[in-house]
Amino acid sequence: xxxxxxxxxxxxxxxxxxxxxxxGGSMLPALPAFAEDKPAIGSYPAGxxxxxxxxxxSVPRTGTYAVQGEDELKGYQLAIEHINSGHDxxxxxxxxxxxGVLGKELKFGVADSAAKPNEAVQAQQRFISENxxxxxxxxxxxxxxxxxxxxxxxxxxxxxxxxxxSNDTTGKDCVRYGFRQNFFGQTAAAAIGPVMVKEFxxxxxxxxxxxxxxxxxxxxxxxxxxxxxxxxxxxxxxVAPLGAPDYSSYLxxxxxxxxxxxxxVNWGHDAVLSTQQAKQFxxxxxxxxxxxYQVPFIAxxxxxxxxxxxxxxxxxxxxxxxxxxxxxxxxxxxKKYGYKPEWGAENAYVSFAHWARMCEEAGSFNPPDVIxxxxxxxxxxxxVGDVHYRPEDxxxxxxxxxVKGKQQKDMKSKEDWYDVVEIVPGEGLMQKPDAFGCHPGDxx
Amino acid sequence: MISWPNLVSQLFNGLALGALxxxxxxxxTIIYGTLGVLNLAHGAMFMIGGYAGFxxxxxxxxxxLAVIAxxxxxxxxxVVMERVIIRHFYHRPHEDQLLVTFGLGICFVELxxxxxxxxxxxxxxxxxFQGITNLGFMFYPTYRLAVVGIVAIALGALFLVLYRTRLGxxxxxxxxxxxxxxxxxxxxxxxxxxxFGIGAMAAGFAGIVNAPVVSLTPGIGDDILVQTFVVVVxxxxxxxxxxxxxxxxxxxxxxxxxxxxxxxxxxxxxAAMTLVLVVRPHGLLGVQGRE
Numbered sequence: 001x002x003x004x005x006x007x008x009x010x011x012x013x014x015x016x017x018x019x020x021x022x023x024g025g026s027m028l029p030a031l032p033a034f035a036e037d038k039p040a041i042g043s044y045p046a047g048x049x050x051x052x053x054x055x056x057x058s059v060p061r062t063g064t065y066a067v068q069g070e071d072e073l074k075g076y077q078l079a080i081e082h083i084n085s086g087h088d089x090x091x092x093x094x095x096x097x098x099x100g101v102l103g104k105e106l107k108f109g110v111a112d113s114a115a116k117p118n119e120a121v122q123a124q125q126r127f128i129s130e131n132x133x134x135x136x137x138x139x140x141x142x143x144x145x146x147x148x149x150x151x152x153x154x155x156x157x158x159x160x161x162x163x164x165x166s167n168d169t170t171g172k173d174c175v176r177y178g179f180r181q182n183f184f185g186q187t188a189a190a191a192i193g194p195v196m197v198k199e200f201x202x203x204x205x206x207x208x209x210x211x212x213x214x215x216x217x218x219x220x221x222x223x224x225x226x227x228x229x230x231x232x233x234x235x236x237x238x239v240a241p242l243g244a245p246d247y248s249s250y251l252x253x254x255x256x257x258x259x260x261x262x263x264x265v266n267w268g269h270d271a272v273l274s275t276q277q278a279k280q281f282x283x284x285x286x287x288x289x290x291x292x293y294q295v296p297f298i299a300x301x302x303x304x305x306x307x308x309x310x311x312x313x314x315x316x317x318x319x320x321x322x323x324x325x326x327x328x329x330x331x332x333x334x335k336k337y338g339y340k341p342e343w344g345a346e347n348a349y350v351s352f353a354h355w356a357r358m359c360e361e362a363g364s365f366n367p368p369d370v371i372x373x374x375x376x377x378x379x380x381x382x383x384v385g386d387v388h389y390r391p392e393d394x395x396x397x398x399x400x401x402x403v404k405g406k407q408q409k410d411m412k413s414k415e416d417w418y419d420v421v422e423i424v425p426g427e428g429l430m431q432k433p434d435a436f437g438c439h440p441g442d443x444x
Numbered sequence: 445m446i447s448w449p450n451l452v453s454q455l456f457n458g459l460a461l462g463a464l465x466x467x468x469x470x471x472x473t474i475i476y477g478t479l480g481v482l483n484l485a486h487g488a489m490f491m492i493g494g495y496a497g498f499x500x501x502x503x504x505x506x507x508x509l510a511v512i513a514x515x516x517x518x519x520x521x522x523v524v525m526e527r528v529i530i531r532h533f534y535h536r537p538h539e540d541q542l543l544v545t546f547g548l549g550i551c552f553v554e555l556x557x558x559x560x561x562x563x564x565x566x567x568x569x570x571x572x573f574q575g576i577t578n579l580g581f582m583f584y585p586t587y588r589l590a591v592v593g594i595v596a597i598a599l600g601a602l603f604l605v606l607y608r609t610r611l612g613x614x615x616x617x618x619x620x621x622x623x624x625x626x627x628x629x630x631x632x633x634x635x636x637x638x639x640f641g642i643g644a645m646a647a648g649f650a651g652i653v654n655a656p657v658v659s660l661t662p663g664i665g666d667d668i669l670v671q672t673f674v675v676v677v678x679x680x681x682x683x684x685x686x687x688x689x690x691x692x693x694x695x696x697x698x699x700x701x702x703x704x705x706x707x708x709x710x711x712x713x714x715a716a717m718t719l720v721l722v723v724r725p726h727g728l729l730g731v732q733g734r735e
Contacts, residue, residue, distance in 0.1 A: 061562075062557075062562070062662075062663060063663060064663075066557075066562035066661075066663075067561070067562045067563050067564075069562075070561070070562060212707060238706060239706060239707060240706055241706075241707065241710075243667075245658070245664070245667040245668065246461065246657075246658065248457050248460075248461070248588075248699075249454060249457055249698070249699050249702030249703060249706065249709070250702060250706055252450065252453050252454055252457060252703070253450070253702075253703060255583070256447065256449070256450045256453070269562075269564055269659070269661055272564045272659055273564070273658060273659050276566070276658075276659055277657075277658075280576075280585040280587070280588070280657070281576070281583075281584075281585055282576040282583050282585070285576075297563070300563070301563055301564040301566075301659065302564075302566075302659075303566050
């Protein structure tokens, strides 16, 4: 039913708050059989007193991050389908999962965040109060992730973060109730920085295109800090609003800056548009392009402009040669949706699978118990090998995939956009948990 | 840091943006001036022009055909929209018109999203205008140079229609006083249909001409709509020359401000609009006293 409702969803924002699970979640009184000897907190136990558990999902379905939001949503949907049916892949990540989480079928509602924090918070607030959501998720914009962190902590409902690359998300804005699977902007910088220095040399001049919000500023700062150690300087940093309609003015400044390398920190459609226009203005003829933290869709959407370009990313499907779970995921995803999954889908799937595992290990949906299960910091399987969540800041320690855009002639299929240059283990890249001032707050 | 060539290139950039805004705004202002309808679906028309051209390009690989098809499709859409929906709202309050056109805009955007998804689509510039031109003092994308020329020709054509034809005479008279035109025995409603079609076509034409400059997404008309309204207000609501002047002013403000501090580009644009409204409430070239 939820699927059907989602497919029907044509409207802009918030109109997709599907109500599947509403009855189970909010209308029925608590069943005595499920009563646990734990105090009520957040939407617990009200949200899981029936035979279902409800998850609130907010992804951008419109605006500059819409493509990534759709990919992310598909990852969530596949994860929920697999959890509810006890799929083999889920069992590999969460061995105790049979059907549903703790025997409860997962239901979900979807709202369009349009990558705007206020829209996402309003939608999730409704999912929590009306549907008794036991977990909320979303992101794609770090500004959204940071806002949902705060909501989660206030409402005592777990927030399993979707795509968010800002240092702040599990840094200064971290919360006890929030968990993130994809890495810091600083981690991306630490991974791709050495590759850039090796490729382009020391003492280079860099121009930055930075989106004007938490993700953009922290990634740019991280890149600048890292590259400064190799004598790189910043000749210009052009800061554009999220969803800027035209980058020509910024690019003229870049073109006249005398930079050797353009570091395009933009993401989603902004990255596509700015890269495409950089080509138009001849910027890419004058200087090399690097996209330090990117989503693979950019290769397709720019029509080949990523050829030869280095980028750090969370996931690229060809790593299935090395990781059997990635292969299983790719096959299941492609069968259902008809294309190779990208980073958003991987991130969404794994985040849900890990959450399901933690609930099973805690033996309860009780938020403090689930949080403590995460905080054991045990080694977990993921699509990119073994990973673990740090107890101090709830940040997943996982590898960074460095890719380089393939030349057209080398592409073996229409989705073969990148060579995987390196899979950099997360351990050596990560800064200390308190490096960004994380103070996660209380359990209750 | 701010060098002379940099300033000139930004001024030129402003001209390119301004020309585009002028063309889109002229369509909006003609429709409002003649019909009294503030068409909030105008941004969506701009977007649809781009997509209609994109589809044509996919099949024909001809940019010229893409421009023709994009323009004609949106003109047809405008005529149908006027006949089926808008004409029922001529005598309704402005807020009804705003809401119905806004709603139509949302429907158009979501329909396009349903068909094409949110992924960016690319229409390459024609081979003739690909690459970069050395203007002596700066390098500039050849196609953007061409856009200024193409838009200038389009505005010239629109000018000829408005100022050198009987239809144009009626339209301009209608802008001044549609009741008088009606009482002279001219079927203003048929004229209205044509005007709506022409106004929409201006947006559609701009949409496909602009497509190689940006990548197409369903939401591409949203920002343009806001800028277009600012242009119309600066130039004077209902004034064709005002739309051109307003467009050029807006383009330069956005571009030059971006050179110093990109974050303030829109702030300056709205500040300029406010200033104009304070000094000349009917806009720079607007007709004083018109309803």
